Each structure stands twice: as C-alpha cells, then as structure tokens.
Amino acid sequence: MPFAAETAMPEPFLSDMVRALAAAPHSLSPKYFYDEQGSRLFDRICELPEYYPTRCEMSVLRACAPDIARHIGCDAEIVEYGAGSLHKIRPILDALDGPARYLPIDISGEHLGASARALQEAYPEEVLVIPIVGDYTEDLALPACPPRVKRRIGFFPGSTLGNMHPAEALRFLRMLRGQLRGGALLLGVDLIKDPAILHAAYNDSQGVTAAFNLNVLARANRELGTDFDLDAYAHCAFYNAPEHRVEMHLMCRRPQEIHLDGRCFRMSQGDTLHTENSYKFTIGGLRTLASEAGFVPATVWTDPDRMFSLHWLEA
Ligand code: AVJ
16 A cells, blocks of 8 residues: 555644744744645646756766766665655656665655655656655654665765754754664755856746745645735745855745734834745765764766765765
C-alpha cells in the first residue's frame, strides 16, 4: 500500500500565528507557505524567468546525474526532505542502474500524494515510491530499511536549508547526519552572487512571488478565521548583504486590526511580518557548516556560472 501516506500531526499554525502577531518583530515560519495553493504558487515560481535556482539546480542534476548515480550506488534508499512536486529526483532515477526505494517527505499531503502516484507510474520497475506526509524538520521515525537496502541517502535540494538561521541549519544537519549515518547527504544550496540577480529572483515582474507571500495571510483567513485585509499588505523582498540572506516580509500599508482566537492584534503602517529568510552560501562556507554537523564533505557539483551548488556529504 505505497500510497496510504501516514497522517501528519496537526501543525501549530494557530499558536505560531498568535505568537507572530503578539510580539514584535513579527515573524512566522516559511513552512506555512506550503498549503495546496502555496505549493501550486511555488511551482509557478520555479518556472519564472527571474527565479534561476530551480533551473540551475536542475541543469546541474541533469549534467551530473551519471556521477551522482555512481555516488549513490545500487540498492540504496533515497529520503527526500521537503519533496514538493518530485521533479528533482527524476534525473537521478534515470541514471541509477539498480533498483531503489524513494521516500519523499512533504508537509502538503494531497500535493505529495498526487506527485507520488505520477512518479510511481513513470518508474514502475526502477523505484518503489513511499510518500511520507509530515514535517521533516522534526526527527521523524522513518520506516525501517528492508535488509536489501545497503544505505540511506538523504536528498535535500532547492536550497531549503537556506530557510534556516545558521544555528538552526547546524542543528538540522546534525539531525540528518543521525538519520543517514553510514550513508550520505546530497544537499543543494544557492550561492552568493550579484545582489541584482538575487533581488530580481524574489521580485518577479508577474507578481507570482508576491502572491506566494500574501497567500500565507489568505491561508490564515481560511484556516484560522483571521480577518487579514490582503490589500493592506505589500510584498517586500530584499537582499540583506551582511547577513547573506534574502528576506521576505509582508509590509503593512495602513494601520490594521487583526482578530484571532478571541484576541485583537494591531499592526501599524510600516510594520512587517517577516515571512522568510533565504540564506545564500559560499562553497567553502557550506563545507565548513557540514563538517561542524559531523559530515565529511566530498564532491561538489556546480553549473558553469556558479549560480547553484550540489554537495555530496558523507554521513
Ligand atoms: C524553496 C525555500 C528555497 O528561498 O528561494 C521562492 C522559496 N521564496 N521564492 C527560496 C521561495 C520565494 C525558496 N526555497
């Protein structure tokens, strides 16, 4: 029964939103972007001309798939953290010569279920797809490996690591190392580059990133019964060079009262809800971070323009 995805624990969206509104500076985890609507908007972001990370990472994955497949070997189990639409595993599956088990973990259950079914149909022989609905930032108990599986390979593409503060990233990598011991982690991270390129990637001309950012308020209205006036908030994204990160905020354009859980919260004009950090890395900086987490950094693959990097980290 590969598609009886395990039911996720209810997420603490309500308590996190209350906390975000109660204390300044207001900030909310970017994981709340990814409901059905948000996951669809994110897929559209990945197609935008300005949003280079997905394209660059896919080009590295395609170009280096044979070498990556050699690193993985056969009879491996691949666990993808925050798997989304399951596009990125395809070049790897195409290049693998032995059978594999593939465990995509994602918080958006329906999106994952549909993507997992499509992938399983496309690779009926080559791979067994076992979707897991859950929050991969928590130390989920993964199903035990069958005896045939030699080692577990983590796959964490998309520079999602960049959503975490450095201390949090270190803690998360340590947890992954615990899950992958004896195997390896294939980690994709975005690289520091011309701030104009970074700025454009998060301020696209079609406004899809703005819609993605604002969707978290729409989601709160739908799921928590808040009364955010979406029109009163502006998408705001910029590169914070000293911190090496792109920040996304929702900026309040006029004074607001927000009702939630029997309480009333106020936001003034110019106040922001900080919705995401997207840290950018140097290759050396990432390797140092990985070493601190207990990994042994090995091969690095990049595109010719060094926009994006994929790291093979022995666990
Ligand atoms: C999927 C978290 C890597 O930070 O670039 C895209 C999400 N936010 N546009 C990123 C995102 C705005 C993306 N990550």
